Amino acid sequence: MAVCTVYTLQSLNSSCSISSPTKTHMGFTQKQVFFYNNSGNKAKSRKLRGGEITCAGDTIVIGLAADSGCGKSTFMRRLTSVFGGAASPPKGGNPDSNTLISDTTTVICLDDYHSLDRTGRKEKGVTALDPRANDFDLMYEQVKKIKDGVAVEKPIYNHVSGLLDPPELIKPPKILVIEGLHPMYDQRVRDLLDFSIYLDISNEVKFAWKIQRDMAERGHSLESIKASIEARKPDFDAYIDPQKQYADAVIEVLPTKLIPDDNEGKVLRVKLIMKEGVKYFNPVYLFDEGSTVSWIPCGRKLTCSYPGIKFAYGPDTYFGHEVSVLEMDGQFDRLDELIYVESHLSNISTKFYGEITQQMLKHADFPGSNNGTGLFQTIVGLKIRDLFEQIAVDKSSGALEATKA
Numbered sequence: 001m002a003v004c005t006v007y008t009l010q011s012l013n014s015s016c017s018i019s020s021p022t023k024t025h026m027g028f029t030q031k032q033v034f035f036y037n038n039s040g041n042k043a044k045s046r047k048l049r050g051g052e053i054t055c056a057g058d059t060i061v062i063g064l065a066a067d068s069g070c071g072k073s074t075f076m077r078r079l080t081s082v083f084g085g086a087a088s089p090p091k092g093g094n095p096d097s098n099t100l101i102s103d104t105t106t107v108i109c110l111d112d113y114h115s116l117d118r119t120g121r122k123e124k125g126v127t128a129l130d131p132r133a134n135d136f137d138l139m140y141e142q143v144k145k146i147k148d149g150v151a152v153e154k155p156i157y158n159h160v161s162g163l164l165d166p167p168e169l170i171k172p173p174k175i176l177v178i179e180g181l182h183p184m185y186d187q188r189v190r191d192l193l194d195f196s197i198y199l200d201i202s203n204e205v206k207f208a209w210k211i212q213r214d215m216a217e218r219g220h221s222l223e224s225i226k227a228s229i230e231a232r233k234p235d236f237d238a239y240i241d242p243q244k245q246y247a248d249a250v251i252e253v254l255p256t257k258l259i260p261d262d263n264e265g266k267v268l269r270v271k272l273i274m275k276e277g278v279k280y281f282n283p284v285y286l287f288d289e290g291s292t293v294s295w296i297p298c299g300r301k302l303t304c305s306y307p308g309i310k311f312a313y314g315p316d317t318y319f320g321h322e323v324s325v326l327e328m329d330g331q332f333d334r335l336d337e338l339i340y341v342e343s344h345l346s347n348i349s350t351k352f353y354g355e356i357t358q359q360m361l362k363h364a365d366f367p368g369s370n371n372g373t374g375l376f377q378t379i380v381g382l383k384i385r386d387l388f389e390q391i392a393v394d395k396s397s398g399a400l401e402a403t404k405a
């Protein structure tokens, strides 16, 4: 019979400590243990053999990188929905907070680590994409603390005023998502990530989306949108784009190949590039793992109007890494028929038959729900849930082993 000791459990995580009486469960003498973080607050809990084990430092960290206006917010809404429950800004806090909190996830926007406000950037002649306009030391220090189970006072960059507002308290969640321009730029921050995603929107498509949003919704002129994209491009190429080489999954959005010389940017070709050999992440495949497949699903079971839909799947290399690539060109006419495509995909980490289709139907009004952007964002959301659950199981069995020692 084993009894867990302060020493074995502390060795799991330096920010844990232990107290409380002994409890017997299935012949296994186990303490009812509680962990406290370094500030003395009782931390999160998880179940272990019927006993309640509460431990700081269980937060997994996901990085999502993309340029502004490339669909990060939409992706976050899909991701938090996979975990259930609505995401909202911290209650009673700054109305211009960029943070979104749900039961399981906290999404922080890395714009909050701008070290220069809008005026400061103008005076120094740097863009927000320039590392000199961002405080990577603080970003690292705070993400590390949250990962270790310690709450932090994170700054807020106010996108309305362009100023740095007083900080807000961020408590360690189960899943912390850091989204923004530079989650993978600084090696120290990159090393804290359990999984990373890069949204790679080609220039043509980015331009079309920017026009759609900034002209229709924000009243900007076509000329000013063009000028803003041009002004950001050198820094985007220098500091943002290179991060994709580090990503575990890349969603690449390109113009369609189904319409010759298309320049409308409405029909999209989307690739999901998945790195091989990443712990807790098994790439999705179509029909047969490792084969090269081309599939036109249009016909009896999937309604397709012009220009149709084409899928492709196969192995490739990406920045010297082995990857699997799933591609979808075209768009769905009827989302309920997506189940036909879903049933031909494997390793999708769903909990029940049709879960992808259900998620897509639930958010049919989100941008990209009729094409590969929505489909692949949903799939990546499910893979993140799976990764989180696998890590939790591993940590629980690690704790159990420790208690047996």
Ligand SMILES: Nc1ncnc2c1ncn2[C@@H]1O[C@H](COP(=O)(O)OP(=O)(O)OP(=O)(O)O)[C@@H](O)[C@H]1O
Pocket: 066, 067, 068, 069, 070, 071, 072, 073, 074, 075, 209, 210, 212, 213, 367, 368, 369, 373, 374
């Ligand atoms: N998958 C998509 N298909 C079509 N348009 C899209 C898609 N994703 C985003 N967009 C367009 O881009 C705009 C920006 O999307 P979103 O707000 O999700 O991006 P963001 O990266 O969070 O932007 P920002 O950082 O500037 O707040 C949307 O309003 C929409 O017009």
Ligand SMILES: O=C(CO)[C@H](O)[C@H](O)COP(=O)(O)O
Pocket: 067, 068, 069, 111, 118, 128, 129, 158, 159, 160, 162, 181
């Ligand atoms: O690239 C951006 C990240 O979303 C913004 O442009 C950056 O945060 C600067 O913000 P603002 O537009 O308020 O000056």
